[in-house]
Amino acid sequence: MSVTNAVETASPALEGSHVRDDFPILRQQIHGKPLVYLDNAATTQKPQAVIDAITHYYTTDNSNVHRGVHLLSERATAAFEAARSKATRFLNAASDREVIFVRGCTEGINLVAQSYGREFIGEGDEIIVSAIEHHSNIVPWQMLAEQTGAIVRVIPVNDEGELMLDAYERLLNVRTKLVAVGHISNALGTVNPIKTIIDRAHQHGAVVLIDGAQGAPHTPIDVQALGCDFYVFSGHKVFGPTGIGVLYGRESLLEAMSPWQGGGDMILSVSWEKTTWNSLPFKFEAGTPNIAGAIGLGAAIDYVSAVGLPRIAAWEHELLEYGTQRLLEIPRLRLVGTAREKASVLSFVLEGIHPHDIGTIVDQEGVAIRTGHHCAQPLMTRYGLSATARASIALYNTKEDIDVLADSLHKVIEVFG
Amino acid sequence: MSDMRELYQQVILDHNKNPRNFGPLESANRTAEGYNPLCGDHYTFFVEMDGDLVKNISFQGSGCAISKASASVMSSIVKGKNQEEVAELFEKFHSMVTGAAKAEDDPTLGRLAAFGGVSEHPSRIKCATLAWHTMNSVVKGEKEVVTTE
Numbered sequence: 327m328s329v330t331n332a333v334e335t336a337s338p339a340l341e342g343s344h345v346r347d348d349f350p351i352l353r354q355q356i357h358g359k360p361l362v363y364l365d366n367a368a369t370t371q372k373p374q375a376v377i378d379a380i381t382h383y384y385t386t387d388n389s390n391v392h393r394g395v396h397l398l399s400e401r402a403t404a405a406f407e408a409a410r411s412k413a414t415r416f417l418n419a420a421s422d423r424e425v426i427f428v429r430g431c432t433e434g435i436n437l438v439a440q441s442y443g444r445e446f447i448g449e450g451d452e453i454i455v456s457a458i459e460h461h462s463n464i465v466p467w468q469m470l471a472e473q474t475g476a477i478v479r480v481i482p483v484n485d486e487g488e489l490m491l492d493a494y495e496r497l498l499n500v501r502t503k504l505v506a507v508g509h510i511s512n513a514l515g516t517v518n519p520i521k522t523i524i525d526r527a528h529q530h531g532a533v534v535l536i537d538g539a540q541g542a543p544h545t546p547i548d549v550q551a552l553g554c555d556f557y558v559f560s561g562h563k564v565f566g567p568t569g570i571g572v573l574y575g576r577e578s579l580l581e582a583m584s585p586w587q588g589g590g591d592m593i594l595s596v597s598w599e600k601t602t603w604n605s606l607p608f609k610f611e612a613g614t615p616n617i618a619g620a621i622g623l624g625a626a627i628d629y630v631s632a633v634g635l636p637r638i639a640a641w642e643h644e645l646l647e648y649g650t651q652r653l654l655e656i657p658r659l660r661l662v663g664t665a666r667e668k669a670s671v672l673s674f675v676l677e678g679i680h681p682h683d684i685g686t687i688v689d690q691e692g693v694a695i696r697t698g699h700h701c702a703q704p705l706m707t708r709y710g711l712s713a714t715a716r717a718s719i720a721l722y723n724t725k726e727d728i729d730v731l732a733d734s735l736h737k738v739i740e741v742f743g
Numbered sequence: 744m745s746d747m748r749e750l751y752q753q754v755i756l757d758h759n760k761n762p763r764n765f766g767p768l769e770s771a772n773r774t775a776e777g778y779n780p781l782c783g784d785h786y787t788f789f790v791e792m793d794g795d796l797v798k799n800i801s802f803q804g805s806g807c808a809i810s811k812a813s814a815s816v817m818s819s820i821v822k823g824k825n826q827e828e829v830a831e832l833f834e835k836f837h838s839m840v841t842g843a844a845k846a847e848d849d850p851t852l853g854r855l856a857a858f859g860g861v862s863e864h865p866s867r868i869k870c871a872t873l874a875w876h877t878m879n880s881v882v883k884g885e886k887e888v889v890t891t892e
Contacts, residue, residue: 679808680783680806680807680808681807682782682807682809682867682870683751683807683808683809686747686750686864686867687747687751690747698781698782699781699783703780706783711783712782712783712785712805713782713783741747741751741756742756742759742760742808743756743760
């Protein structure tokens with residue numbers, strides 16, 4: 327695996343420049359300027375190791391999994407299941423039976439809503455989400471509420487972007503059946519106190535799903551220490567391919583749940599009289615899975631693990647502090663999301679200048695940021711905004727990237743006067 | 744910077760900063776709303792129609808520079824035009840911002856030619872056309888909220 331020597335030999339503090347060469351896409355120019363990629367909360371770039379793993383699979387091992395007796399199928403199955411074991415270790419799940427491959431966080435949440443929710447949540451029961459969730463952790467619960475007569479309750483957020491835990495305590499009651507919150511907010515960067523949220527929910531007998539879309543790339547995860555019941559993350563946000571992600575579920579819950587989709591691979595036997603389900607995790611994996619995607623994700627997990635999430639988190643924290651300071655020097659700029667516990671996201675508005683105009687102008691300087699509502703419209707409404715501009719960082723970003731962003735924002739102000 | 748100046752021409756920056764015909768219009772006999780929820784561009788147009796003639800027009804709301812300047816320029820240009828002329832201008836404007844026609848090939852575009860750079864930014868076409876789609880629904884007498892998303 328191609329991790330840079332600087333990283334392999336010892337564990338000195340990480341800097342973006344140490345790993346930048348591992349990501350071939352970053353070598354290009356945009357509008358004649360070096361690419362400054364600061365849209366990592368939307369998707370991350372892929373290291374050569376991930377690209378190579380996918381190429382290797384399609385070049386030498388491509389076959390369907392779990393069925394063939396021929397060598398190619400055995401190799402494909404071994405690589406696919408090895409990727410699952412890597413995800414198991416990445417999350418510190420108790421076993422591979424608790425790790426289900428899905429398309430991404432969105433599919434994982436929908437699976438839990440439709441399989442666990444339809445079976446164990448009924449009329450008048452309550453589901454708690456938070457005011458800072460991504461639409462993918464809102465809409466599946468609204469759909470479930472529509473189908474079952476359950477009620478969705480919302481943990482409010484303060485002006486800094488922190489969840490109001492007192493209000494959360496008051497929302498919890500005997501009817502609370504499920505709590506679904508994000509690990510780290512994609513729109514604000516707030517790191518939620520998920521251990522506390524999980525513990526309080528369990529005291530009231532509710533199960534907890536953590537949306538780890540922004541958690542997995544930035545912080546070590548231990549589902550057993552957290553005690554969460556479900557945890558989802560997407561491969562493409564953790565330097566792996568799109569179209570693959572993981573749903574972790576506590577084994578006893580997954581055993582009690584019915585399959586979500588029917589089809590091949592999720593059955594033990596099919597007859598007109600009675601069809602029996604396959605064992606975990608296959609019960610939830612109908613149809614030919616995204617084999618190359620899973621193998622690519624396995625390579626991404628290897629990459630991130632070799633660099634080390636604690637070192638990644640430390641570097642990103644340094645960048646976040648530097649970025650916060652640089653952005654606050656810009657006149658008319660206001661940061662949106664100033665939680666004490668924060669990771670990887672700089673969301674901001676420039677007074678009198680629409681975020682889309684900011685995005686278009688900084689793009690001319692080679693800077694890729696996100697502008698819009700970040701799939702968190704209720705949150706934008708809470709802050710009276712229709713949109714923000716968002717720079718989101720990853721391990722390969724550098725202080726020079728932040729400098730280019732800051733310079734380009736000065737140009738935005740120059741243009742709009 | 745040169746590409747950027749091509750998109751954000753002086754006419755656009757000026758109309759964004761000092762939008763013309765901005766505010767409500769008491770004599771209006773038709774109103775229409777243009778709203779792109781994904782980006783938050785949101786405008787209400789107040790139009791005084793005399794038969795099929797646009798006698799007076801104003802607008803208010805907020806959005807990006809492209810959408811606001813487009814609304815402002817449009818409001819200045821359609822005043823005094825009839826339904827057919829508005830439709831014809833919209834057609835020309837649409838062809839230009841989608842890249843189907845070149846601004847420099849049509850001298851009748853006038854100030855609308857300032858939006859020629861939009862065709863190089865496909866994600867911004869909907870910003871430029873929101874005002875025009877909304878105006879189109881006004882002159883046709885349609886009621887629903889107009890969106891270009």
